[in-house]
Amino acid sequence: MNTLVLLAAILLGLMVWVGGGKGARSFIALFLNFGVFLATLMFMMDPNVDPVLLTLFAAAGVSAINLFFTNGVNSKTVMAFSSTLVTIAVLLFMIYWFAKKAMIQGFSEEEVEEISIFSLYVGVDFTKIAVSMVIIAVIGAITDVAIAISSPMRELFFHHPEVSRTGLFRSGMSIGRDILGSDTNTLFFAFIGGYMSLLIWFRDLHYTFGQIVNSKVFGGEMLTIFFAGIGIALIIPIASGLNAWYLTRKRAGGGEK
Template identity: 25%
Template sequence: MKKHYSFGITLIVLTFTLLFCLYSKIYADELSSDKDIREHYSKAMEDTDYIIFKAKVLEIEYDDTAEKRNVSLEADIRYQHLKIEILDGSHKGETMTIRHTIERIMPGYYIFKAGDKLLIRATEDNGKIETVKIQEKVRDTQVYLIVGLFVTLLLIIGGIKGLKTLVSLVIAVAMIFFGYIPLIIKGVSPILASLGISIPVVIITLIIISGKNIKTFVAIIGTSLGVIISGILAFIFGNFAHLTGLADDSSISLAYIPQFRNLDYKGILFGTILIGAIGAIMDVAISIASALYEINDLDKNISKKNMIISGMNIGKDMMGSMSNTLILAYVGTTLHLIILFIVYRIRFTEIINLDSIATEIIRAMAGSIGLIITIPVTVVIGTAIYKKKKA
């Protein structure tokens, strides 16, 4: 039996790899017609004429932000003169005074104090700093701390399982950043690229976490089919709804870059649905596969019918919480937009027909339906394989 499921895993990998290789070349040529302009603008973007460095506020030399003024909000402009020390780069250790302009009408403005760290964007002339602009507050330390806390808790509470989870997560993220994204930029179909990345991520993750065994094989099949179904639904309903894939500011900004104007943004949208649903679908599949295995192990004489009923009962218990997880995650990303609609009293008919809202609804529904279908698929496949193993 071990040979059978090892062969099955290999067959899944080879099938999707073959499909990916056959079609990727076709779609990679989509952008070849504007190759010259792509190369021109890509080179222009690489040849930046500015530098970025961190700086620390040593002293506030001038600050009128606390003054009370009888002026309109539109006309209320304040200033801070900040004495800063450069913390890295070729100008490390140098100090200078810069002016920070605060327009009170702009939301989210910064008021700095001594000790704050800034990210500075500057230009040079003959090795000397010519102009400076405050880019952002430095936040990397806080980001590293919470990531470190996550990793620490994962290792302490999870032990070996936690380490395996971390390894699989790193591999998955690496495959997305160094595989999926470069392929899309080169013009490969985002849907095929998503499948070409998603299925190997599923296989690698489950094998690392659960080992090479029959439970993993069942979970791989269940997850793969669930992810593929999510992608198919997203593709069908996305096309029927005429989604553009340009429903948010980041995608629109990307579309304005000349060398990326012909990217398949609708395909990228479908790809995000596939990748976004992997985690929840994989969780459901491996949980059901493991539960069915234990049921069969405890009662060797259980019938296929009763085993399927037990598996479906387990799946139903998981279905509600996991669907909520997916849907609430998508709702959370659009919460500001929802509040905006409520404040401006926009009619429901207007809201439901917006590209951005339709996109999020189809994204959430496609992922959730894929998750729901994963339950009976995994139950039926698991039952068939476990009972066949007994026979």
């Protein structure tokens, strides 16, 4: 049996064993998300299509799949989805400005030899491509934190419906503080693991610390990590505030569904 098929079968078995039907839906969601991004990349090849706008639609689609398809449509997934969209909207302007200032767009010096046989006149805005790459990289972490805050806040309100809006918001912030450190470190170690070969290459090329920090490929990855961390930090108060407002508003209106 093919190694990838075997690993996929093991993953499916464990997800179904641990999560039941929700675990099976989560497994299917992996392939649905892959399909969304594959379609995004295909449309992005068209010079007449705005890659940033296309990526925003893809990010919204991925968030909807991860939240609504996996966990159903309810207050926690609706609030998590709304929090994700608000956070991405806030991050978009920061990502575009910093990506342009850092000049991470295009190809790095380390890639010149590999692409030398190709034409670089492809007719696309590489700044927007860089922005799209960062958005795609951060959307998963932001959605994960959004549901991780919305779900316990909903449970807290269900068991203690008399809690005030301020108290509920503070509980969401307390939950978020526990998530913040671990998720940020997860992103960092994911970078180290994924780019270990790049760091070894830098060492073999006898790059100085300054050359490593100022290299385009390293800078682009670090920018992605920083924006993912910023997104995680931003979505904690946004998700806490939206959930506290929605849940207490539903209580005043006659109940929460």
